[in-house]
Amino acid sequence: MKRFLVHQCVQLIVVCLGISIITFLLLHLKGDPVTLLLPLDAGKEEMASFRRLMGFDQPLYVQYVRFLLGAIRGNFGMSLYMKKSAFALVLERMPATLLLTFAGLFLSLVLAIPLGIISAMRPYSLLDNLCTTLAVGGQAMPIFWLGIMLILLFSVRLHWLPASGFGTWSHLVLPAMTLGFFLVPLTMRLVRSGMLEVLSQDYVRTARAKGVSERDVLLKHAFRNAAIPVITILGLQFGQLLGGAIVTETVYAWPGVATFTVTAIRNSDFPVVQAAVFLLALCIVVVNLVVDLLVGMIDPRIRLEG
Amino acid sequence: MSKPLALRKTLRLLWRLKLAVVAGILLLGIVCTAILAAVVAPCDPLATDIAARLRPPRWLEGGRPEYLLGTDQVGRDILSRIIFGGQVSLLVGTLAVLLSAVIGIPLGLAAGYSGRMADTVISTFVNIMLTFPFVLLALAVIAVLGPSFTNMIIVLGITNWPLYTRVVRAEVLRLKEREFIMAARALGMGHLRLIARQIFPNLASAVVVISSVLVARMIILESFLSFLGLGIQPPTPSWGGMLGEGKDYMLLRWWLATFPGLAIFLTTLLINLVGDGLRDWLDPAMHV
Numbered sequence: 316m317k318r319f320l321v322h323q324c325v326q327l328i329v330v331c332l333g334i335s336i337i338t339f340l341l342l343h344l345k346g347d348p349v350t351l352l353l354p355l356d357a358g359k360e361e362m363a364s365f366r367r368l369m370g371f372d373q374p375l376y377v378q379y380v381r382f383l384l385g386a387i388r389g390n391f392g393m394s395l396y397m398k399k400s401a402f403a404l405v406l407e408r409m410p411a412t413l414l415l416t417f418a419g420l421f422l423s424l425v426l427a428i429p430l431g432i433i434s435a436m437r438p439y440s441l442l443d444n445l446c447t448t449l450a451v452g453g454q455a456m457p458i459f460w461l462g463i464m465l466i467l468l469f470s471v472r473l474h475w476l477p478a479s480g481f482g483t484w485s486h487l488v489l490p491a492m493t494l495g496f497f498l499v500p501l502t503m504r505l506v507r508s509g510m511l512e513v514l515s516q517d518y519v520r521t522a523r524a525k526g527v528s529e530r531d532v533l534l535k536h537a538f539r540n541a542a543i544p545v546i547t548i549l550g551l552q553f554g555q556l557l558g559g560a561i562v563t564e565t566v567y568a569w570p571g572v573a574t575f576t577v578t579a580i581r582n583s584d585f586p587v588v589q590a591a592v593f594l595l596a597l598c599i600v601v602v603n604l605v606v607d608l609l610v611g612m613i614d615p616r617i618r619l620e621g
Numbered sequence: 622m623s624k625p626l627a628l629r630k631t632l633r634l635l636w637r638l639k640l641a642v643v644a645g646i647l648l649l650g651i652v653c654t655a656i657l658a659a660v661v662a663p664c665d666p667l668a669t670d671i672a673a674r675l676r677p678p679r680w681l682e683g684g685r686p687e688y689l690l691g692t693d694q695v696g697r698d699i700l701s702r703i704i705f706g707g708q709v710s711l712l713v714g715t716l717a718v719l720l721s722a723v724i725g726i727p728l729g730l731a732a733g734y735s736g737r738m739a740d741t742v743i744s745t746f747v748n749i750m751l752t753f754p755f756v757l758l759a760l761a762v763i764a765v766l767g768p769s770f771t772n773m774i775i776v777l778g779i780t781n782w783p784l785y786t787r788v789v790r791a792e793v794l795r796l797k798e799r800e801f802i803m804a805a806r807a808l809g810m811g812h813l814r815l816i817a818r819q820i821f822p823n824l825a826s827a828v829v830v831i832s833s834v835l836v837a838r839m840i841i842l843e844s845f846l847s848f849l850g851l852g853i854q855p856p857t858p859s860w861g862g863m864l865g866e867g868k869d870y871m872l873l874r875w876w877l878a879t880f881p882g883l884a885i886f887l888t889t890l891l892i893n894l895v896g897d898g899l900r901d902w903l904d905p906a907m908h909v
Contacts, residue, residue, distance in 0.1 A: 333749030344765045455890035457841045460882030467875050558756040580764035588761050599752045
């Protein structure tokens with residue numbers, strides 16, 4: 316377990332450094348960052364003094380070290396539009412993004428776990444085939460179009476739910492549904508294949524032979540074991556989940572990090588863009604680490620290995 | 622194996638994969654329509670007709686016979702714009718996947734074939750790339766480079782290669798232990814020749830399958846960038862751009878956003894079905 320922990324920590328540090336390098340280089344993709352940060356009509360002298368002010372005249376590695384030291388303390392510079400710390404502005408939007416992400420995840424689990432278990436109970440039955448078809452269709456669905464179609468149905472046609480906004484529970488329903496539906500195919504397939512594998516194991520047959528009720532066999536003996544790979548893969552897919560949340564936010568003008576970042580991109584507000592990319596990537600790394608540790612604790616095979 | 626027997630086996634396999642075959646034919650239809658857009662499209666995709674703006678599809682009240690799927694906010698024919706928009710989506714998707722392959726496959730070969738040092742470096746880099754929310758990374762890079770057709774291909778290409786590297790690396794590691802590779806080494810085949818002649822052909826099936834998955838993903842991503850106005854710039858028609866413009870009118874005119882999205886959905890669905898079929902086709906177990 317100790318070696319496992321040390322290995323995870325080393326990896327965490329390396330990945331974080333990598334993230335910081337890529338985030339740093341974003342601004343230098345086109346060569347001179349000054350042309351990106353100043354308006355087009357800025358004069359030569361203005362550019363030169365700004366370059367000195369921001370330290371862009373220093374060698375690249377000096378700039379990187381300075382960026383890294385700032386990033387560690389959550390200092391990505393001031394937002395160019397709102398005179399506030401870029402990191403603080405992004406952090407303010409984080410709760411809304413996390414709320415949407417977890418609401419979507421919850422909804423997808425509520426739908427996908429029963430569907431996956433039922434599909435695995437009778438593989439290749441009518442219901443299983445129906446679920447597989449829906450999953451194939453769902454995976455091809457562009458999430459932003461799904462969002463628009465849901466708005467058309469529930470807001471425009473039926474007038475049940477608001478099309479955008481934030482504040483009450485009714486505002487959360489459509490975005491969470493969109494994100495949830497987006498995740499259902501993947502989760503359902505994971506649950507189904509996990510259950511199918513577990514159901515053919517000897518201990519399931521033994522449980523059945525002992526006369527354990529089918530419900531207990533499915534939920535206690537089979538599902539608990541099938542859940543481990545599902546949790547692992549879902550955890551590792553957190554990046555995709557967050558990506559889905561980013562797209563969903565922009566469709567519903569949800570006031571989270573993504574909507575804010577897209578506005579920042581339109582305004583060429585690069586400190587905010589860098590802070591957002593760095594923070595979200597960090598979230599993904601941390602979630603992946605937590606999942607690895609959790610699985611390591613649950614699964615004795617990994618725990619005892621090191 | 623005699624020729625008629627081989628043909629019969631192929632036909633039987635095709636029958637088993639009939640869904641993918643049908644999907645392939647339909648996809649070919651979409652590709653041909655996009656290529657021949659100038660001939661097939663009923664109207665000029667850029668021609669505006671202010672007198673006939675925001676008309677519903679033909680079968681609804683108020684629809685005009687010459688505009689099958691209705692018109693947009695400046696009276697352009699939606700069907701023609703979708704047909705021309707297909708050119709953009711398919712071209713960007715394919716070229717971006719090619720770029721990813723050109724970056725990802727050599728790195729995968731290097732990681733799998735050469736020693737531990739290169740493997741560790743490349744694998745770490747892949748892991749870092751995979752932690753980024755690549756939608757956001759693509760957005761950020763576009764923000765720096767500026768939206769254009771070429772930049773879009775570059776952005777999608779450089780954010781999506783790690784999938785190739787990962788899969789190719791795993792395949793090469795598996796192949797390296799096989800007898801025919803060891804035999805080739807023992808016979809004195811050089812490394813480069815060995816990679817080109819023995820390993821590379823055996824990667825084909827994996828590469829084909831990933832490519833199909835990636836093309837579908839790229840088309841969706843391209844549409845999303847255009848949807849946000851950060852991709853293909855108006856007035857050039859693109860599915861995502863049409864969807865983004867249509868969103869502003871959707872409270873009263875549902876058709877503006879519905880049909881371009883349907884085009885994206887159908888295309889990616891067909892590509893996925895063909896990809897699944899290709900995977901089965903290339904799976905030796907299916908040929909038994």
